Structures are given as structure tokens and as C-alpha cells.
Amino acid sequence: MTATSVTPAPVASWRDWRSWPRSVVGLWRRSMRFRTIAVTLLLTSLAIFITCVAMALVIQNDLFESRKSDALEKAQRAVAEAQTTLDNSNVADDRAALQALWRSVQTDLARAAATDLITASPIESPEGGGFIPPEFRAGGLSVDMVSDQLRARVAEKGDRQQSWQSIAVPAEEGSSPPGIVVGQQLLVPGKAVYEVYIAYDLSDSDETLLFVQRTLWLAGISLVAIVAAISWLVLRAVSAPIVEASETSARLAAGDLGVRLPVRGEDELAVLARSFNAMADSIEAQIKELGELSLVQQRFVSDVSHELRTPLTTIRLAADMINDQKGDFEPTTARTAELLHTQVQRFDTLLADLLEISRYDAGSVQLEVEATGLAQVAEEIVDQMRPLADQHGVELRLVAPGGYSPVDMDPRRVRRVLRNLVGNAIEHGEGRPIVVTVDSNQHAVAAGVRDFGLGMRPEDAQRVFDRFWRADPSRKRTIGGTGLGLSIALGDARLHGGTLEVWSELGVGTNFVLTIPRHPGDLAGPSPVPLEPQEGIADLGVLTQPIATADAEGGDR
The missing domain is CATH 3.30.450.20 (PAS domain)
Incomplete structure (x- = not known):
């Protein structure tokens, strides 16, 4: 004779009863x-x-x-x-x-x-x-x-x-x-x-x-x-x-363009179904047309970029040779050779960015992942950008309480993101210090680039990642950006399963925060580096000249 145990029926807890309202x-x-x-x-x-x-x-x-x-x-x-x-x-x-x-x-x-x-x-x-x-x-x-x-x-x-x-x-x-x-x-x-x-x-x-x-x-x-x-x-x-129409519209909004509502009778609901189906047909046709145009545009950009690589390489070699001999030229000719060399380099950079954008649009970008410490990457970028910062009279500071443990990432793309953010901060920092902060928690690692320059309006900050968009077109680029840097940086962040966010306030400055999850697809909880900074320019202990009020920042932003 064997003994059998009886499991009591589950009883609703007090928490369950409290949750019903x-x-x-x-x-x-x-x-x-x-x-x-x-x-x-x-x-x-x-x-x-x-x-x-x-x-x-x-x-x-x-x-x-x-x-x-x-x-x-x-x-x-x-x-x-x-x-x-x-x-x-x-x-x-x-x-x-x-x-x-x-x-x-x-x-x-x-x-x-x-x-x-x-x-x-x-x-x-x-x-x-x-x-x-x-x-x-x-x-x-x-x-x-x-x-x-x-x-x-x-x-x-x-x-x-x-x-x-x-x-x-x-x-x-x-x-x-x-x-x-x-x-x-x-x-x-x-x-x-x-x-x-x-x-x-x-x-x-x-x-x-x-x-x-x-x-x-x-x-x-x-x-x-x-x-x-x-x-x-x-x-x-x-x-x-109505429920059927709601579910169908949700599926249509999610991208299922082939869904339609059944038409029954001649009443108001039947009129609604016919109108919805006509709208869905129109949206599907327009989306297909836009998709075809987008493919044509992507193919055109890719083809043009590739076709321009060969003549541009020849022009760059010629420009380099002429620039190397500019000391033998007259001053006007030497200045022309120098401008030619600079613009050819900028053209080469723009062409490289266009090729990268075309790869993102085609969905052919892949990460080359390896275990890397974000703090070491940030330190390398700060060292590389320090000569440029010295030319603009800007002090670069690195604050890294965390981020030293290796995380799976593509170091080349992360370096490109940080280089672009630091370069923008130098260009728009108005000579004030720039703070690069690296920290980590159990879910992610993050790097923030904080400047105390002109800042941006909220509506400008929402468009800062758009391609070729400039908040103030009258401001000239001093570093030679292409207008695609932040768009590519955002793509690199998303490719890692992370985020690239911006906080900015007019007359106070701007803060970009790159957050990368320790494990792909597991970006839970807040970023280790807060998006809205707590310190001000006075906390740095540096006296600088007052900044003239401007509408917004320009450059690659």
C-alpha cells in the first residue's frame, strides 16, 4: 500500500486580490x-x-x-x-x-x-x-x-x-x-x-x-x-x-500590407470595410513605389560611390604629389595645391561615408566582434583627438570609473562613433572643456561626451541624427565633417543592440551617450552614464570666456 500526497489547490494571495482594481x-x-x-x-x-x-x-x-x-x-x-x-x-x-x-x-x-x-x-x-x-x-x-x-x-x-x-x-x-x-x-x-x-x-x-x-x-x-x-x-x-477592423489595422501598421477587411452587406460597417480596403490598397501601392524608389536610390548611391572610387584614387594620388611639391610653386599656386589636397581628402571621406550608408540601407553590414574594454577605446580616442583639441584651445578630460572589463563589440565601429562625437564636441565646444565619461553596470557599458558649448533647441536635438541636416546652415565646418557622421554613429550603436542618445540645452551644452549591452539584445535598466548631466561648467574649476548666444549647433550634428 503506497501513500499518495495531495497537493492543495492554489489559493489566491492577498496581492492577487489587491491587483484586480x-x-x-x-x-x-x-x-x-x-x-x-x-x-x-x-x-x-x-x-x-x-x-x-x-x-x-x-x-x-x-x-x-x-x-x-x-x-x-x-x-x-x-x-x-x-x-x-x-x-x-x-x-x-x-x-x-x-x-x-x-x-x-x-x-x-x-x-x-x-x-x-x-x-x-x-x-x-x-x-x-x-x-x-x-x-x-x-x-x-x-x-x-x-x-x-x-x-x-x-x-x-x-x-x-x-x-x-x-x-x-x-x-x-x-x-x-x-x-x-x-x-x-x-x-x-x-x-x-x-x-x-x-x-x-x-x-x-x-x-x-x-x-x-x-x-x-x-x-x-x-x-x-x-x-x-x-x-x-x-x-x-x-x-x-470593429474589433476585427482594429486587429486588421494593427496588422497593417505592423507591416502586413496584404490584410483586408471582409465586406458584408451594405450598411455603415460595410462602407467602413470598403474604405479601409481602398486605403490599404493605396498605402500598399505607395509603399511598394517608395520601396522601389528607395532601392533605385540605394543602388544609384552604391554604384556611383563605387564608380567614383577609381578616379578619386587617381585624383588623390595626383593631389598628394602636387601637395608634396607645393614648396616649389608660387604662393598662389601653392595655396591652390593645398586647397585641392584638402578638398580631395574631404571628398574621399564623404565617399567612404556614402558607401557605409549604402551598406546600412542594403542591410549588408556585419559586426566584427571581439572582447574589448570600452574605457581603453575611449582613452585611445582621447589621445588621438588631443592634438586637434589643442589646436582649438580645448581641454579634453577622460573620467572612467568603470568600463574596463571586456565586452563583445566591434572596436573599429565604436572608435568611429567616439571619434565622431569628440570631433563634434571640439568643433562646437566654443573652447570650453570636454569631458568623456565611461562607466558600466551589470547590464551595459556606456560612454558620454559632454561639451559646454552653444547647445541646441529641443526640436533641433530631435533631428540631429538626420543625414546632412544642420541646425544652423550659416555656421561653417572647421573640421571637415560630411554631415553623415552622427547618422552612421547611430547605425553603429543600433547594430550593437545599443542606443545613442542626445541631451542638449541652449546656452548650456550638449551630452551624447553611447550605451552598449553586455549581451546582445539585453539592454535592460538605465544607462550607466546618465543622459542629463548633473555637473555644470563651474564644477570643472576652469574659468573661460562667456559664450555668445546662438540658435543651435551646426557641423555633423
């Missing part, structure tokens, strides 16, 4: 069907609740008024018959006959009033004394149960007039069901004036009212359920095409 809020935001049904049920429930409450109050009031009128009528008829009996009797001072008459009056009151809750007591006796009929009570009702206000009204109104009030009538087992008591005077000729109180039990009315209220609430709940079912069916029929 967020789920409902999320469903409310995402689902039009849920919002419509919820609003419909809420408004329907509110309307039915108000209707049921109003009907219950009206029925309660009508039922009470009906029972009150019936009680007043019965009590008045009973007292009137008793008064007639007393008026028609002639017992004089015969005590025995008076007692018999009084017992007959009690019997007539109970019979005519249709209740045994009756009591009577003398209010006043005629002068001269003599025997008067005693107080009587039936069904446990006594004068003491009647309020002083009702007794005062009965004593003031005289005979033929009634007064009433609500009362808790005595009943068995100590219960006190609701009731109504009617008071009126009864005159025993020549003897005394009595106050007579007749009470009626209204518990049957409460039971009737409770039954009516229960019926109303059950009908209301059933009506809400019916409305919910009808709303769900109607919304399902109406929203199904």
Missing part, C-alpha cells in the same frame, strides 16, 4: 465592449433602483391609506351602532338593566368593528352621581397605551368626530406589530361620556408590502440581467466588426 481599470481603458456594457448596466441598475424605490413608497403609502380609511370607517360604524343602541334604550336607574345593556354594547362594538382590540373609559360623569357603567377593555388594549395627545384630541372634538394615531398593538409572545388606533366619544344618556378606542393590526399590510417589495426587487434584478444579456448580444454583433 488595476486589471479592471486596464480593461476599462482597452475594451470598448466592456465600457459600454458597464455603463449600460450602471445606468439601467440606477434607473431600476429609483423606479423600484418610488413604486415601493407609493404602494406603501396607498396601502396604508387604504387600511387607515377602512379602519376609520369600521370604527365609525361600530361606534354609531353602539350610540344608536344606547340612545334607543330606556333603562333609567335600573342597575342590572344598565349592566346588561353595557355588555350588549361591548358585543356590538366588537362585531361591527371586526376587531377585539377595544377599550372604553369614562371621561366625565353627570352631576348627581349614581351608577355608571365601568371601564372595559378587550384584546389587551388599554387606555394607558394611548398617547396623551390622542386622548386630548378625543376629549376636545366631542362625539361624531374621530382621531387616530399609529400604535404598536399588543400581540402574543410579547411581539408588537404595527397598527392604528381610532378614538371617538360614546355617550351613555344621563350617565357619562366615554372615550372609546378601537385598534387594528396592520401586520398583514406589512406582509403584503414586503411581498410587493420582494417582487419588485426580483423583477428589477431580472430586468438588469435581461438588459445585460441583450446588451452583450447587441454589442457582440456590433463590436465584432
